[in-house]
Amino acid sequence: MPYTIKSSEKLRPSGAEYETKALLYLMNFRADSPEVYYYVVDFFNDLTGMNRTGRKMWDIQSKGAKKSSPRALGKELVTLFKNYKSEFDFNFFVLFLGGVSPTVRIDQTKNMFDIKNIQPSALKKMKQGLIEECKDKTYIDNTDINDKEIDEFLNKVQFVIDDKKPHEYVKSIIKTHKKLIPNEEILNAIFNEIRDKQASKKNASVVENITIETTHEALNYFRHLTTGEIRLLTISRIINRNLFDKGVPLPFYIILNSVPDERKKDVILESQLALSKALFNKNNADIFWNLFENVYSTIVNNPKDNVNVLYDKLDNDIVEQCYDFDVISLKYFISLIKDGIE
Structure with missing residues (x-):
């Protein structure tokens, strides 16, 4: 044809x-x-x-x-x-x-x-x-x-x-x-x-x-x-940071500094892969926006908190539903947003 x-x-x-x-x-x-x-x-x-x-x-x-x-x-x-x-x-x-x-x-x-x-x-x-x-x-x-x-x-x-x-x-x-x-x-x-x-x-x-x-x-x-x-373009504009271009976000180093040197590169790549999956997963789009809003507002309301503390303040029900992220990759996502809006 x-x-x-x-x-x-x-x-x-x-x-x-x-x-x-x-x-x-x-x-x-x-x-x-x-x-x-x-x-x-x-x-x-x-x-x-x-x-x-x-x-x-x-x-x-x-x-x-x-x-x-x-x-x-x-x-x-x-x-x-x-x-x-x-x-x-x-x-x-x-x-x-x-x-x-x-x-x-x-x-x-x-x-x-x-x-x-x-x-x-x-x-x-x-x-x-x-x-x-x-x-x-x-x-x-x-x-x-x-x-x-x-x-x-x-x-x-x-x-x-x-x-x-x-x-x-x-x-x-x-x-x-x-x-x-x-x-x-x-x-x-x-x-x-x-x-x-x-x-x-x-x-x-x-x-x-x-x-x-x-x-x-x-x-x-x-x-x-x-x-x-x-x-991706929309989110990057909202937080004034490209999610994939500028290297490791500074707030993530509180996590990365504890990681063995031989695993650092893998942790970053795995976190970026999880973010990419979450971002491009149309079947879970509404949950992703819910998570993004929850992370964004939590950071705005608690600007001095580090990534570990911010993670604990997120809505657990929303976190559980966004299955593309695990603990480390979600902290990476939090770090990106915190780095962009600070």
Whole structure:
């Protein structure tokens, strides 16, 4: 089942913000968000989510215009339609929008909807726009451009209208942990970092005209982010320290100084591995944020305590649930956070 990459885009600064909003929508605002593991950038489409095995896919086209007409919306659907007609099985098709004209929706209050919420006259114009765009594209087979195929496709499309500012999307990463949420300036800085990291993936490799046989081959080109990477970036900003870059945190030396010399390197590596597992474990994401909040607030409230004392003040129920850490690796994590916020 070959798939050839066509119309891979250069970065469009005006659209970069909406592509990042689309990523964070996919990561945090859907009932099935916990299933998404990879965020593939500008490969199949502006953004394509994949589950951990690379076999389930959420295909997203983003458009930043604030008052898109029905015909314009139809034209924007062409890449989603191409993927719908490909040999690959895309499970969801999403058009993420900056806004639409008042003539589009039946219920103007719904910002996530399907074609049942589109005015009949608008739907007709949308279909016309899609058909026109399909005929202009060499990668669309003319035999696929018929009412039956178009109607079946449109019944699968989900429309999402952006209704949040950048900092609100970043808050969704941290969820309900209010003690961790920084000010709006830092939240916007985190959004910009995610945006820049996402944009850089467009230059990771040239993919135009390459052919792949399976969906998961797309990951070989490393034009993707993962949920864990985005969480790491967010946490690093909150504590003002990269969790893996600056060497051993100073507060950890109260532990490390007691370790035999021949074991020191292993203890550090084992602690970093445990942290990595905890950070990238989507199945335990909420527990990880609970632990992070508990460690963070304990340090803030007891700034003079050393790592051993801080460990004893943590909520034992939360510690027990975060099974990726053992005693030493959790003290390493405490040390990182203490080093970052002091």
